[in-house]
Amino acid sequence: MTRTLILGGTGWLGREIAEQLVSLGEDVTCLARGESGSAPGGVAFIRSDRKTPGAYDLVAGVAWDEIIELAYEPDLVTGALVALAGSAQHWTLVSSVSVYASNAEPGAEEDASLVETFDLDDYAQAKVAAERVTTEAVGDRLLIARPGLIAGPGDPSDRFGYWVARLALAAHESVLLPNVRDRSVQYIDVRDLAAWIISAGHRRLTGTYNAVGSEHNLSTVVRAAAQVASHTGNLIPVDDDWLIEHNVNYWAGPRSLPLWLPRSDYAFARRSRSRFVAAGGTERNLKEVLEDVLADERKRGLDRERRSGLTRKEENRLLDEIARQIASDDDGVGDRSVQSQLETGPRTSR
Missing domain, CATH: 3.40.50.720 (NAD(P)-binding Rossmann-like Domain)
Incomplete structure (x- = not known):
């Protein structure tokens, strides 16, 4: 002991x-x-x-x-x-x-x-x-x-859980996305991080380690979250400039789109994890994490006040603005399917 x-x-x-x-x-x-x-x-x-x-x-x-x-x-x-x-x-x-x-x-x-x-x-x-x-x-x-980004049930920052919770809350309605093309997410489940810290202590492991998970495309995370949440509505992606002009913030905090980072910080979620893996670091799969996080989000309330993300009211106002611009520009963004948006890369809604 x-x-x-x-x-x-x-x-x-x-x-x-x-x-x-x-x-x-x-x-x-x-x-x-x-x-x-x-x-x-x-x-x-x-x-x-x-x-x-x-x-x-x-x-x-x-x-x-x-x-x-x-x-x-x-x-x-x-x-x-x-x-x-x-x-x-x-x-x-x-x-x-x-x-x-x-x-x-x-x-x-x-x-x-x-x-x-x-x-x-x-x-x-x-x-x-x-x-x-x-x-x-x-x-x-x-x-x-x-x-890096810590995920899992009970997350007080409300970052990783935002997407699966919002997609579940929206159900058949539209959800606003940033431009997901060439953007990455690198998370570690809190349970896996804790287990590694304990094991490393028992082994008297020393030195410095990036305790991070595998790199995922943001589009992969959103698609998986939509599947876990049984979301059937449209995903509406827009370019960074439009979001910034409409006072939507990066990464975390109020009025943000969590996990969305500036292009200049594209490698924040692409750190090497080779030392961590060699030292016994493991990770559970994305679907399992999302299912556990959604269960926790439902328990806490999908429509609760969050520390990170847009409120549903804020999001709907932005979606209404996008719809008005689409109707004015007639560029057809709203007609594309979720699958095509995420696989071919989203276009601007401007």
Whole structure:
């Protein structure tokens, strides 16, 4: 039995790691404020604000087999290292592929250049700073995991689940798409990521790994989501310029089309995963992930308020505008089938 301390453990990924460790019969402690949720059953939960003096008093001095750090804020990361770096046989830092300076290099590996660290309020720069300070403190006991888009049931970001949920909600009605041609999606299911982090810790794996899944065409993901959602309506793709002119945002957040990235960032979802696979990284198939995500989305409510995506009302207004332009331009976009749109590449609706 190993003794693991998770700095966090009540949020999405941390909770999944904790639950899997408990299922393996491990001794698990989570130290967190508990504001992201409750700790899983079977876990020793220590409620602590990591920004306060003495935050680590109850876990300092314990001989930990594994410590897993999920935070990236400089004061949290540094405080934990000061208190605990000497207490762990192995330390895992969950970082991000956002640390890379360029998103225009398909197949880039872990030694690619990183962003500069001028502004630690910036997510990517703070992640780089966290990697550096942890490397200095922990040395050759450190594993750095750099996931990209994390998918799966319970996703609080509402990114990956947007498409299968929206297609299910729309049913036989139209759904708005970005231009999907030559765009990629690279995700890892939270359950697969957690399992690999646990296995890597047990093996005392060290070094840096892009913990990412296989590259998929965005059109493949949308087609699969439409099939899983039993969507029978039209998919209406439009060009980037039109979407931007109508205040639709990239990637995530309110009034966005999730997973849609600027052309300049086309390789963000095309990172090398060869080291990850060689180190035992696995992934479940797309259909299985989409089915599980849709079941979770239905449970939470297909028409709920989301952190990412267009509301159905916003989407319908845009679709109405497209319909008016089609009627005015008579370009026939609305007459094409879902299959032809995704296989031949969508045209502009302007």
